[in-house]
Amino acid sequence: MNDTHSLELKISKFLRFGVLLAGFLMLIGIIIRFKWHGDPFFNFQFYDQIPFQKILEHHLKFGHWGQLISYLGLIVLISLPVLRVLLTAILFIAQKDYLLAFIAIIVLVSLALSFTLGIEHS
Amino acid sequence: MSILILIFISTVAGLLGSILGIGGGMIVVPALTIFFNVDIRYAIAASLISIIATSSGAAASFLKDHLTNLRLAVLLEIGTVVGAIAGFLISGQINSSALFILFGGFLLFTSFSMFRKKNDFISNNDHPWSQKLKLAGEYTNEKGQLIAYKIENVPLGLSIMLLAGMLSALLGIGSGVFKVMAMDGAMKIPMKVSSATSNFMIGVTASASAGAFFLRGDIRPAIACPVSLGIIMGAWLGARLMPKMPTQLIRKIFIVVLLIVAVQMLAKGFKL
Numbered sequence: 548m549n550d551t552h553s554l555e556l557k558i559s560k561f562l563r564f565g566v567l568l569a570g571f572l573m574l575i576g577i578i579i580r581f582k583w584h585g586d587p588f589f590n591f592q593f594y595d596q597i598p599f600q601k602i603l604e605h606h607l608k609f610g611h612w613g614q615l616i617s618y619l620g621l622i623v624l625i626s627l628p629v630l631r632v633l634l635t636a637i638l639f640i641a642q643k644d645y646l647l648a649f650i651a652i653i654v655l656v657s658l659a660l661s662f663t664l665g666i667e668h669s
Numbered sequence: 670m671s672i673l674i675l676i677f678i679s680t681v682a683g684l685l686g687s688i689l690g691i692g693g694g695m696i697v698v699p700a701l702t703i704f705f706n707v708d709i710r711y712a713i714a715a716s717l718i719s720i721i722a723t724s725s726g727a728a729a730s731f732l733k734d735h736l737t738n739l740r741l742a743v744l745l746e747i748g749t750v751v752g753a754i755a756g757f758l759i760s761g762q763i764n765s766s767a768l769f770i771l772f773g774g775f776l777l778f779t780s781f782s783m784f785r786k787k788n789d790f791i792s793n794n795d796h797p798w799s800q801k802l803k804l805a806g807e808y809t810n811e812k813g814q815l816i817a818y819k820i821e822n823v824p825l826g827l828s829i830m831l832l833a834g835m836l837s838a839l840l841g842i843g844s845g846v847f848k849v850m851a852m853d854g855a856m857k858i859p860m861k862v863s864s865a866t867s868n869f870m871i872g873v874t875a876s877a878s879a880g881a882f883f884l885r886g887d888i889r890p891a892i893a894c895p896v897s898l899g900i901i902m903g904a905w906l907g908a909r910l911m912p913k914m915p916t917q918l919i920r921k922i923f924i925v926v927l928l929i930v931a932v933q934m935l936a937k938g939f940k941l
Contacts, residue, residue, distance in 0.1 A: 552735065562725045569722070570901045573894040577672065580891075588671060591892060594708040594765075599886040617890035624718060624897065625883060627725045628876035635743060644740075647802060651743045654873070657750040661877040664757060665884030 554638050561634065562627060569624040576617030599665075629658050671705065675892075676899040678704075679719065683903020686723055688914050689923060693900045694720055694842035695776060699930045702769075702937065707892060709768050710760075713841030714887040717879040719900040720843045724872030726904050736865035738858075741804045741820065745851075745866075746873050748827040749844075752834020753877035760839055760878075769938030772840050776931035779846050780924045792857035795819035808862050818859050826856040838878035843871035 606614045636651035678700045682693035694716040701712035795805050799820040807817040820826075829851035833844035845867050852863035882888055 555735075555739070566722055566725045566901060570898055573890070573898055576890060577894055577898070588705045588707050588892065591705075591707045591711045591889060594710045597886045599884045602886055614890055617894050620897075621718060621883065621888060621890060621893060624721050624725075625876055625879050628721060628872040629880075631725070632743070632746070632873060635739060638739075639743075644803075647740055647743060650747065650802075654743060654746045654750055657747070657754070658873070658877055658880070661750065661754045661757065662880035662884060664754065665881030 554641065558631060558634050558638070562631060565623060565627040565630070569620045569627070572616055572620030572623060576613050576615075576620060578613075579616065580611075580613030629655065632658065672891075672895050675701075675705065675895040676902075679896045679899020680903035680906070681899075683719075683723065683900035683905075684907040684910075685903075685919070685923060686900070687904045687907030688911055688916060689920060691779075691845060691923075693723060693903070694840070695779065695927070695930075697896055697900070698772065698841050699776075699934055701892065701896075703930075703933055709765050709772075710887060711889055711892055713760075713768070713839075714879070714882040715889070715893040715896050716841035717837075717875045717882065718888060718893045719896045720837075720841070720875040721872045721879060722897050722901050723904050724843065724868060724870075724875065726901065736808050736861050737869045738804065738806050738862055738866045739869075740802060740806075741852075741858075742866050742870050744798075744802060744804065744823075745827060745830045745848075746870055748830030749834035749837070749848075749870060749874040750877045752831040752836075753838040753874050754834075754881075755831075756835035756838025757878045757881045759835070763839070766938045766940065768839065769934050771836075771938075773931045773933075773935030773938060775836065775840060775842070776927050776934060780927040780931065782846055782850070783920065783924050783927075791816060791859060792819045792821050794821050794857075796821050796823045796856075798823040806862070808859065810859075810861070816859065818862065819857075821857045822855045826851045829855060834874050834877070837871075837874045843875060845871055 603618070632651055632655050636648050636655065639648035639651060679693065679697060682696035682700070685691070685696065686693040697716045697719060698709070698712045701707040701715065702709050799805055805817070805819045807815055810816055829847060833847035833851065836842065836847065837844040848867035848870060849863045852858045852866060853860050879888070
């Protein structure tokens with residue numbers, strides 16, 4: 548049982564670190580962009596669907612580092628729970644609990660599926 | 670300037686969230702839509718990101734305390750993720766007013782459920798699924814006693830998780846209140862374990878739809894980053910200050926605030 552506990556602790560530390568990393572990236576992103584003019588939320592009053600790929604191309608083209616780093620922070624944050632499920636699956640395999648590991652993998656696959664839905668719909 | 674105000678509000682949201690055990694989404698989405706006039710869709714997408722932040726931070730401490738039932742969490746996550754997928758798919762078809770009304774209704778429901786008294790059960794009946802997957806567990810209570818518990822009504826719990834997942838994707842919330850309801854209400858799991866496991870699961874639920882929203886382009890850093898930063902700081906502060914806080918008083922104030930905000934959200938939905 549102590550093996551489980553120490554593995555769980557490792558997952559804990561990993562999550563904590565991930566949140567801090569994401570936060571750090573987002574902070575840098577905001578600071579770089581700090582020269583926002585006027586009301587930064589002006590553009591968000593009305594919903595306008597622009598696929599992420601287009602947004603990414605735009606920022607890359609103009610070298611908007613602040614935005615790009617912010618997006619990186621967001622990506623780190625979104626992937627944390629996914630990685631967590633993966634680590635949990637590995638934990639179950641280490642405990643030779645194959646049924647539960649299988650269930651964890653189903654969750655993982657469902658998560659991957661849900662992400663792709665965002666692309667199809669753009 | 671607005672960015673700093675947003676960070677501040679999000680910090681308060683994170684603080685309250687960790688003290689009261691609620692997600693910050695219930696504060697963030699109304700704040701963004703009512704104060705900053707952000708379209709509710711962007712608000713919801715940004716809120717989901719902050720939910721992931723809170724959950725991952727909280728998950729870390731609950732794993733340490735060994736309250737989280739990891740096995741149960743993984744099983745129930747099937748329900749929440751499928752629900753989140755469904756919620757995301759619906760979100761494309763539903764209009765803003767409906768979202769406001771749904772959100773207002775949810776806030777009302779939450780404020781009423783915060784009123785009711787919580788009885789803690791320990792169940793001795795293990796549902797067949799729980800036996801097969803060995804979900805039952807034990808935890809250490811405040812007095813340091815090791816308490817074993819069993820789990821009932823697993824299919825019902827899973828179904829409620831489907832609903833929880835859907836609402837999470839539709840409203841940008843963690844749906845913790847439904848998850849706890851499923852676990853301690855339907856499955857008769859001790860309160861502390863329910864809360865810890867629910868907090869642990871919330872991140873995965875949010876991530877399911879957050880990824881889709883992200884690729885659809887709905888998550889805008891200008892909104893999501895200040896919110897996330899605020900929530901991370903607030904949650905950290907909340908964890909430190911929690912022992913010294915008058916929780917019951919804060920709870921009562923929060924219920925009142927929730928009711929006021931619920932009415933405002935409903936009003937926006939009905940275009941009053």
